[in-house]
Amino acid sequence: MMGCLEVADPLTLAADIEALREVLLADPTLNRVPSMTAAERKTAVAFHAKDDIPEVRREVFKLLMRHEIKFYAIIRDKITLTTAVRLRNESDPTYRYSENEVYDALVSRLFRDRLHQADYNEVVFARRGRKDRTQALMAALDKARTNFARKWGVVGTGAIHVYAATPRDHGGLQAVDYLLWALQRLYERGEDRYLSVIWPKARMVMDIDDTRARGYGEWFTQQKPLTLEALTGRPGGIGTSSRSPGHTA
DSSP, rough: OOEEEEESSSSHHHHHHHHHHHHHHHHHTTTGGGHHHHHHSSSTTTOOOSSOOOHHHHHHHHHHHOOOEEEEEEOHHHHHHHHHHHHHHHHOOOOOHHHHHHHHHHHHHHHTTTTTTTEEEEEEEESSSSSHHHHHHHHHHHHHHHHHHHHHHHHOEEEEEEEEEEEEGOOOHHHHHHHHHHHHHHHHOOOOOOHHHHGGGGEEETTTTTOEEEEEEEEEEEESSTTGGGGGTTTTTTBBOOOOOOOEE
């Protein structure tokens, strides 16, 4: 599971996120909770939906709804992916599965329809491990642009600047983490109440392994909302998706 967040005013979003954290850390009813203490290096450092307590999540979601943001995501099913890897190994014994290969392919697909719209694109990826993958991610974005041009005949010319950061250093990464968490709750726990709250900010969720109607997957939009009912009968069911670190554009 990978997400992309378009942020109209990233500096204001980051400032508001930091201001909210300061307010919550000063709240005497919250600041003694273990995840809020500096020693735990969780909420005191950055918002992370998995670690934050419900009272904190509520305030972060309220903040995100006040901002002009657009959320996109792409989903792969772990069972379907495992089957595809096994079949490829049977036909090509030299093939070795690479998590980065899958990650970069998802980047190319997720950004394919995004990069022609602006004169300048600043893409911030969540840092994964210690290896610098900036060049690989730039190559994935170049591939996205090439694929879009091949399909639609429109060549994007806007500059692309790519860099990696940690959530504590970039408010957009904290924001996209929350939106991905809401999506993850639906797919892994069958709970859509969080996603329904933030759905007005969603523009497209691509479930490429939900092939019930089309071989290339199912696309969910404002006109076709993603709900628990919409996933009824999904191949492999729900509870099998994984979440990759988010990124913001």
